[in-house]
Amino acid sequence: MGKIAFVSLRDDNAEIYVTTSVAGETNFTNDPAEDVDPAWSPDGKKLAWASKREGNFNIYVANADGSDITQITTSDGADLSPRWSPDGKRIAFSRQGTIMVMNSDGSGLTQVTQPEPETTAPPCEGGGFLGGWSPDGDKLTFYAASGTRGTAEVCTVNVDGSQLTVVRGDPDTYNTEPAWSPEDQRIAYRSIRQGNHEIYVVNADGSDDTNLTANPAMDIEPAWSPDGQWIVFSSNRTYDFDLFIMRADGSGVLQLTKAYGKDSNPSWGPD
Numbered sequence: 040m041g042k043i044a045f046v047s048l049r050d051d052n053a054e055i056y057v058t059t060s061v062a063g064e065t066n067f068t069n070d071p072a073e074d075v076d077p078a079w080s081p082d083g084k085k086l087a088w089a090s091k092r093e094g095n096f097n098i099y100v101a102n103a104d105g106s107d108i109t110q111i112t113t114s115d116g117a118d119l120s121p122r123w124s125p126d127g128k129r130i131a132f133s134r135q136g137t138i139m140v141m142n143s144d145g146s147g148l149t150q151v152t153q154p155e156p157e158t159t160a161p162p163c164e165g166g167g168f169l170g171g172w173s174p175d176g177d178k179l180t181f182y183a184a185s186g187t188r189g190t191a192e193v194c195t196v197n198v199d200g201s202q203l204t205v206v207r208g209d210p211d212t213y214n215t216e217p218a219w220s221p222e223d224q225r226i227a228y229r230s231i232r233q234g235n236h237e238i239y240v241v242n243a244d245g246s247d248d249t250n251l252t253a254n255p256a257m258d259i260e261p262a263w264s265p266d267g268q269w270i271v272f273s274s275n276r277t278y279d280f281d282l283f284i285m286r287a288d289g290s291g292v293l294q295l296t297k298a299y300g301k302d303s304n305p306s307w308g309p310d
Contacts, residue, residue, distance in 0.1 A: 041264065041309050042103075043271055044077035044086055045282055049300030055088055056302075058282075058295060067105055078130075079103075079308025080123045080143075081265075086308075087111075087121040087130055098132055100143070103308075111145030120169040125176045125221070131198075136166025138181055140198060151200045157185045162208045163194035170217035170228070173243070180206070180217040180226055180243075193217045193228050195243060206245050216260050219243075222267030225287075227251070229259050238272050240287070251289035263287075265309045271295070273303040 072092035154166035167181040184191035192208035213231035236257040256276035
């Protein structure tokens with residue numbers, strides 16, 4: 040199964056846990072600060088995440104065993120949602136609605152998107168919350184939301200900021216939390232339609248939009264297995280939010296975590 044990092048509130052504090060089929064669930068961060076948004080490097084040797092341990096959310100990186108914790112951004116705002124490029128050389132992240140890319144050591148910071156005012160912005164231009172990289176490392180997927188208008192679109196953009204594309208932008212739905220398959224052009228995401236939160240998968244060109252969960256519970260935050268054959272997600276179909284996995288076609292649903300307290304925000308890494 041590899042290893043899955045996730046955020047848990049079981050200790051009344053946002054901590055990053057790691058679960059494996061051998062070791063079970065262990066607290067990776069174990070810090071009084073808020074730790075969120077874990078992301079495994081492609082080789083599984085490092086974990087990036089966002090932490091408030093210096094006051095604001097910034098991006099940190101550590102070895103897979105928790106050693107050598109290094110802060111690699113120093114923002115006065117909020118740096119969130121780090122995502123490794125497929126070759127492990129770069130990390131993209133969200134900085135207050137702007138998509139940024141840097142080298143994996145924090146150097147070479149560049150800005151990918153420039154958000155417009157969310158009240159008037161065209162689709163995908165009102166600020167971005169990062170989802171992840173395309174398998175070839177040329178594009179990023181993200182979602183742009185307008186709380187004022189009650190809309191959210193799944194989008195893609197070239198890493199150089201060109202070719203901004205609306206993948207899902209239906210006016211009567213709220214589309215968020217995209218995750219690009221590591222193997223092909225499929226993007227998993229959460230869609231809120233008629234008040235129900237479901238996990239969908241769609242091709243990057245907007246075709247073949249398919250509901251994978253079809254459950255009255257809230258199904259949120261999908262993430263792919265390294266081979267693209269499985270999807271892990273968070274759901275409150277039990278007592279509270281726990282992690283579940285399913286095959287990429289929505290079959291074979293299995294529950295992974297059962298602790299009291301919300302488990303969410305998963306990232307699936309290799310062995």
